[in-house]
Amino acid sequence: DTGVSQDPRHKITKRGQNVTFRCDPISEHNRLYWYRQTLGQGPEFLTYFQNEAQLEKSRLLSDRFSAERPKGSFSTLEIQRTEQGDSAMYLCASRGLNEKLFFGSGTQLSVL
Amino acid sequence: AQKITQTQPGMFVQEKEAVTLDCTYDTSDPSYGLFWYKQPSSGEMIFLIYQGSYDQQNATEGRYSLNFQKARKSANLVISASQLGDSAMYFCAMSPLYGGSQGNLIFGKGTKLSVKP
Numbered sequence A: 001d002t003g004v005s006q007d008p009r010h011k012i013t014k015r016g017q018n019v020t021f022r023c024d025p026i027s028e029h030n031r032l033y034w035y036r037q038t039l040g041q042g043p044e045f046l047t048y049f050q051n052e053a054q055l056e057k058s059r060l061l062s063d064r065f066s067a068e069r070p071k072g073s074f075s076t077l078e079i080q081r082t083e084q085g086d087s088a089m090y091l092c093a094s095r096g097l098n099e100k101l102f103f104g105s106g107t108q109l110s111v112l
Numbered sequence B: 001a002q003k004i005t006q007t008q009p010g011m012f013v014q015e016k017e018a019v020t021l022d023c024t025y026d027t028s029d030p031s032y033g034l035f036w037y038k039q040p041s042s043g044e045m046i047f048l049i050y051q052g053s054y055d056q057q058n059a060t061e062g063r064y065s066l067n068f069q070k071a072r073k074s075a076n077l078v079i080s081a082s083q084l085g086d087s088a089m090y091f092c093a094m095s096p097l098y099g100g101s102q103g104n105l106i107f108g109k110g111t112k113l114s115v116k117p
Helices: none
Strands: A005-007 A010-013 A019-024 A031-037 A044-050 A053-056 A065-068 A075-079 A088-095 A101-103 A107-111 B003-005 B010-014 B019-021 B024-026 B032-039 B046-052 B064-069 B074-079 B088-096 B111-116
Touching: A005 A088, A010 A019, A019 A088, A019 A107, A031 A075, A044 A065, A075 A088, A101 B046, B003 B088, B010 B019, B019 B111, B024 B074, B032 B064, B032 B074, B046 B064, B046 B074, B074 B088
Parallel strands: A010 A107, B010 B111
Antiparallel strands: A005 A019, A019 A075, A031 A044, A031 A088, A044 A053, A065 A075, A088 A101, A088 A107, B003 B024, B019 B074, B032 B046, B032 B088, B064 B074, B088 B111
């Protein structure tokens, strides 16, 4: 399978805990994006990387959110001190040289 | 600021018939891309079709075509010969083609399509 892979598919956590999600992009894609989708809404852009450089992070929802892509391959999104309002689907996408953005299946986060 | 508007929260179509899902957009970028994605209940966002603002012809991908009317700022998705498996949420999205926000998609709220047997 050469699609975008996200892990885990589902995460249930208690309020105040830290969570980390992983995304493996399509191998030849140098651009990687994180989105958040809440119920009944379209995905909302959070941040993106070109190779290992994080080129846009102003849309991260708060300073509790951070993302890394240390070697320009996989990426992680961390949420510290989770709140119930963080419950959402977190989607990763990657892009190569053309305009098409390909998404993974997402990580569904539930904060109790 | 960019904005995508999808005015149809839900649509029904009879199997084997064609259906049009509406999308209008607003942007100040001179060059932009328009996208449609399908999201079944499993949650994955599936790329369907792309149209560049500079493209003279409407994009087509199999049963999907994009009716691009630049002056009206509309980018409607047409699905021909609907199938039961087409039942899903459909999202219209756009992004600038240049500048710092290149590739960052802005999505509409989606249209839920239900195909009736």
